[in-house]
Amino acid sequence: MRILFVSDNFPPELNAPASRTFEHCKEWVRLGHEVTVVTCAPNFPRGEALEGYKNRLFQREYMDGIEVIRVWSYMAPNQGMVRRILDYLSFAFMASVASVGRRFDTVITTSPQFFTNAVGAFLSIVRQKYWVLELRDLWPESIAAVGAMSNKRLLNWLEKLELYFYRRANLIIPVTEAFKENLVARGIPKEKIHVITNGIDAHLFKRTRDVFPDLQSKKIEGKFLVGCVGTIGLAHCLDFILASAVKLEELAPDILFVFFGDGAEKAKLLKLKEKRNLQNVEFFDPIPRKEVPRVLSGLDLGIVNLKRSKAFRTVIPSKIFEFVAMRKPFLLGVDGEARRIVEQYDVGIFFAPEDEDDFLEKLLSIRRDTQRMSELSQNCELMSRDFDRRKLALTMISTIDSCSQGYRT
Numbered sequence: 001m002r003i004l005f006v007s008d009n010f011p012p013e014l015n016a017p018a019s020r021t022f023e024h025c026k027e028w029v030r031l032g033h034e035v036t037v038v039t040c041a042p043n044f045p046r047g048e049a050l051e052g053y054k055n056r057l058f059q060r061e062y063m064d065g066i067e068v069i070r071v072w073s074y075m076a077p078n079q080g081m082v083r084r085i086l087d088y089l090s091f092a093f094m095a096s097v098a099s100v101g102r103r104f105d106t107v108i109t110t111s112p113q114f115f116t117n118a119v120g121a122f123l124s125i126v127r128q129k130y131w132v133l134e135l136r137d138l139w140p141e142s143i144a145a146v147g148a149m150s151n152k153r154l155l156n157w158l159e160k161l162e163l164y165f166y167r168r169a170n171l172i173i174p175v176t177e178a179f180k181e182n183l184v185a186r187g188i189p190k191e192k193i194h195v196i197t198n199g200i201d202a203h204l205f206k207r208t209r210d211v212f213p214d215l216q217s218k219k220i221e222g223k224f225l226v227g228c229v230g231t232i233g234l235a236h237c238l239d240f241i242l243a244s245a246v247k248l249e250e251l252a253p254d255i256l257f258v259f260f261g262d263g264a265e266k267a268k269l270l271k272l273k274e275k276r277n278l279q280n281v282e283f284f285d286p287i288p289r290k291e292v293p294r295v296l297s298g299l300d301l302g303i304v305n306l307k308r309s310k311a312f313r314t315v316i317p318s319k320i321f322e323f324v325a326m327r328k329p330f331l332l333g334v335d336g337e338a339r340r341i342v343e344q345y346d347v348g349i350f351f352a353p354e355d356e357d358d359f360l361e362k363l364l365s366i367r368r369d370t371q372r373m374s375e376l377s378q379n380c381e382l383m384s385r386d387f388d389r390r391k392l393a394l395t396m397i398s399t400i401d402s403c404s405q406g407y408r409t
Helices: 018-032 081-099 116-126 143-144 153-169 177-186 213-220 238-251 268-274 289-296 312-315 318-325 337-346 356-366 372-388 389-403
Strands: 002-006 034-040 058-065 066-071 104-111 130-135 169-172 224-229 255-259 282-284 303-304 330-333 348-350
Touching: 002 018, 002 081, 002 116, 018 034, 018 104, 018 389, 034 081, 066 081, 104 116, 116 130, 116 153, 116 224, 116 389, 130 153, 153 177, 153 289, 169 177, 169 356, 169 389, 177 312, 213 224, 213 255, 213 289, 224 289, 224 318, 238 255, 238 268, 238 282, 238 303, 238 356, 255 289, 268 282, 268 289, 289 318, 303 318, 303 356, 318 330, 318 337, 330 337, 337 348, 337 372, 348 356
Parallel strands: 002 034, 002 104, 034 066, 104 130, 130 169, 224 255, 224 303, 255 282, 303 330, 330 348
Antiparallel strands: 058 066
16 A cells, blocks of 8 residues: 655654654555655754754655655744744645655544644545544544644634544544544544544664663662653643642652643743752753663653643543653643553553642552552553554554555555
8 A cells, every 4th residue: 555644843843743644654564555644844842943854945855764754844942822833734734735646545634733634634635545544632632732822713613623623534443432422422424433542653662771871870869750651731731730849849759740842831840840940850851763762761759731621531641651660650630532542551640630648648648659660660561562553553454454445556
């Protein structure tokens, strides 16, 4: 099969959609499929081209057998809705131009960002090609949940456009059952919705004794390290963690929070740390994906946290799968589907989102319970096998192949 995959994010960017797209496409190439990814110059989250790249009109490279076409876009940092929408629309237009004349059997678009779906709709009409819409988040519902957009008229228009995309797509692949239930409740036929969750890069995320140097020195000092690697955005609510850290300076001075990454909220959080003179919280720059296992190996306990919102009851953050692959216990501040799967496999400890007292109680309790920590770590083995990304990539391409039979010309 000749696959055209349209994604606003792709390596060397380090966020979850870039990783999922790359891992799936790499596996499909290994299985003998021809895969072309249309994306932009890597610039997430700062809106600046990463080292070695320029924001050119058109450029081509190859990564692990994947043809990667990068097009120009209006680059904007991951903050400020107007500039971001200009970024999204410019990419959608340029991606459409770059894709319309290419040879392919199936087009896959991954959302968010939401307007990649416009490329899929365009190609499904103009080229009469089979369109697969991969749904990783409900947009615009999720941006309304974090307060990034409040214009009701604009939100209503975007929701109508969202429903048009769902109806137009031939196949929808959401990453959670809750997303499927949401779509079915809004009139989308369940027959064309097939859930394929996020998963674990088992070949990359393996424990190592080669711990990230900054963390190794902290462990030598006797610190109990709690943290994560990833985007530091509005949804992740790390100001709640900093507020809890104030109390922990006296309650448990050995606990140190460490966060690796960048994003819209990082500058604000650094100012908050300085204002409160917090010595038990440290922020680090983003690191290459291959270095992430060295950081996670150095943590004593992971943390997965999102704002308290109905919208986030439907998501399963990718950090969960990374901690599970590393056999690393973690605290989970996300209710709903994420909590269900974590408690089903018994791999983490849930605390009520943004509930400071519950968070502190669970953290202080698990820190002292080495037996429970060991149990959680051992339980990760089964979940790691069940959510192996190679198996999920095979399931996804098999689903696309069977559902599109008779459509391809």
